[in-house]
Every structure is written in structure tokens, then in C-alpha cells.
Amino acid sequence: MQKVYSRPKYLKDAAFHYCPGCGHSIVHRLVAEVFEEMGIGERAIGVAPAGCAVLAYNYFDCDFVEGAHGRGAAIATGIKRRWPDAVVFSYQGDGDLAAIGTAETIHAAARGENITIIFVNNGIYGMTGGQMAPTTLRGMKATTAPFGREPRREGYNLDITHLVAEIEGTAFAARALITTPKEIKKAKKLIASAFECQLQGRGFSIVELVSACPTNWKLSPLASIKFIEENMAKAYPPGVLVERRLPEAAKE
Numbered sequence: 001m002q003k004v005y006s007r008p009k010y011l012k013d014a015a016f017h018y019c020p021g022c023g024h025s026i027v028h029r030l031v032a033e034v035f036e037e038m039g040i041g042e043r044a045i046g047v048a049p050a051g052c053a054v055l056a057y058n059y060f061d062c063d064f065v066e067g068a069h070g071r072g073a074a075i076a077t078g079i080k081r082r083w084p085d086a087v088v089f090s091y092q093g094d095g096d097l098a099a100i101g102t103a104e105t106i107h108a109a110a111r112g113e114n115i116t117i118i119f120v121n122n123g124i125y126g127m128t129g130g131q132m133a134p135t136t137l138r139g140m141k142a143t144t145a146p147f148g149r150e151p152r153r154e155g156y157n158l159d160i161t162h163l164v165a166e167i168e169g170t171a172f173a174a175r176a177l178i179t180t181p182k183e184i185k186k187a188k189k190l191i192a193s194a195f196e197c198q199l200q201g202r203g204f205s206i207v208e209l210v211s212a213c214p215t216n217w218k219l220s221p222l223a224s225i226k227f228i229e230e231n232m233a234k235a236y237p238p239g240v241l242v243e244r245r246l247p248e249a250a251k252e
């Protein structure tokens with residue numbers, strides 16, 4: 001019999017606490033598979049966020065630090081500077097990265113810190129019950145935008161990965177959709193490219209995974225996938241946003 005599934009080496013034997021249809025479980029698995037395939041799991045140090053992935057260290061079988069909300073890029077910076085041989089990543093949601101941690105994210109990119117950010121964009125604050133995030137789409141309802149986001153009242157939605165891609169210290173910025181198996185395979189490739197970028201010492205790398213929060217979107221898991229395809233993917237189109245070559249200093 002052909003084996004089609006096995007637990008990745010760097011995922012502990014623990015059941016995820018995430019809701020059915022939540023993208024976090026899929027993204028965890030992808031990162032763990034990449035660690036195994038690239039042989040970097042023993043060197044990996046993660047920074048867990050506030051948000052639904054707060055317990056990420058219960059699932060990944062690698063070293064982990066719990067970060068305060070939004071501070072992932074700053075904490076990862078400290079770890080990487082102290083242990084340059086470690087493969088350091090911060091795992092963050094959109095409330096965490098694009099609201100509370102905007103400054104840390106942008107300045108880590110501006111400094112070209114050689115770290116990797118795994119950014120799960122579900123367009124809402126999941127853990128705290130569905131408040132509006134900077135990434136909440138125009139017209140999308142949230143507990144703090146009960147009539148649907150209206151730019152003149154709640155502001156425009158923010159494509160933070162695009163913003164960060166403009167910064168010279170960003171070596172690699174990409175986005176993928178956590179929807180169909182085909183898109184999820186693309187997501188895995190981009191996650192691997194981001195870690196490869198860090199291994200080559202090229203600077204800041206970020207992969208945004210556009211992902212479902214069926215619970216707070218108040219949609220079924222299947223309808224959530226459709227919502228990503230029909231709405232989120234238009235505001236946050238997948239693909240490589242930027243890939244910069246080795247800076248001169250790193251080549252010497």
C-alpha cells in the first residue's frame with residue numbers, strides 16, 4: 001500500500017486547537033515539511049505571536065520563544081544577531097504584524113534583517129473574536145465595523161506585504177493562497193524560497209499566506225475558501241512581489 005500521509009518530523013504529536021477550516025493548521029504543516037525537506041529543523045528558532053497561533057510552540061518540534069503582540073520581527077532580530085547560524089522565523093497574524101507590529105515589521109525590513117516572517121493574513125483579529133484588522137476588506141463586516149468596512153469611516157485596507165516589498169532591505173516577499181491543493185503547493189515553495197533566502201544571508205524575507213477564519217467570517221470552511229478566491233485574492237493577489245539579489249557586502 002502506498003503511504004500518502006505521514007506527520008512531518010518537526011510537528012509534535014499534538015492535536016491542533018484551531019477551528020475546522022482554519023488556515024493556521026495548514027501553514028504549520030507546510031513550515032514543518034519545509035524544515036524537514038531543507039534539513040533546517042534542528043537549527044530553527046521560532047517566535048510565536050499573540051493571536052490564535054499563540055500556542056505554536058506546542059505544535060512545532062523546534063526551539064520557540066513566545067513574543068509579545070506585534071514584536072515578532074524585533075525578537076527574531078535579536079535572536080538572529082546573537083545566533084547567526086540559527087534559522088530564525090517569526091509566525092504572525094495580520095492583527096499582530098500589520099497593526100500592533102507595523103513599526104517592528106517595517107524597520108526590520110529596512111535594516112535588512114536576515115530573518116523570515118511567516119505572515120498569516122485572515123483579514124481579521126481571530127483570537128479576540130473578529131475585530132477589524134488593517135487587512136479587513138472594504139465592505140467586510142467585523143465586530144468593530146458592523147456595517148462593513150467603509151474607507152471614509154474605517155480607512156482603507158492595507159497591503160503590508162506590498163509595502164514591505166518596496167523596502168530595499170527586503171530580499172524576498174511573496175504571497176500565496178491557502179485554498180486548493182495546487183495553491184497550497186505553491187505556498188510551500190514560497191516558504192522554502194524565503195528560508196533559502198535567509199540561508200544565503202540575503203536579508204529580510206516574508207511570505208504572506210492568505211488564509212481562512214471560518215469562525216469569525218461566519219462562513220463554512222468551503223464557503224471561506226470561495227471567499228478567499230473571490231474577494232481576498234483580488235485585494236491580495238498571489239505571487240512573488242520582490243526578489244532582490246545578494247547585496248554587495250554579502251558577496252565578499
Ligand SMILES: Cc1ncc(C[n+]2csc(CCOP(=O)(O)OP(=O)(O)O)c2C)c(N)n1
Pocket residue numbers: 050051052053068069092093094095096097100120122124125126127128133213
Ligand atoms: C499589545 C497587545 N495588544 C492586544 C492584545 C490582545 N490580542 C491578543 S490576540 C489579538 C488579535 C490577534 O489577531 P491576529 O494577529 O490577526 O491573529 P489571528 O488570531 O487572526 O490568527 C489581540 C488584539 C495583546 N495580547 N497584546
Ligand code: SF4
Pocket residue numbers: 017018019021022023024052122126127212213214215216
Ligand atoms: S478563530 Fe479564526 S484564526 Fe482563530 S483558530 Fe478559529 S478559524 Fe483560526
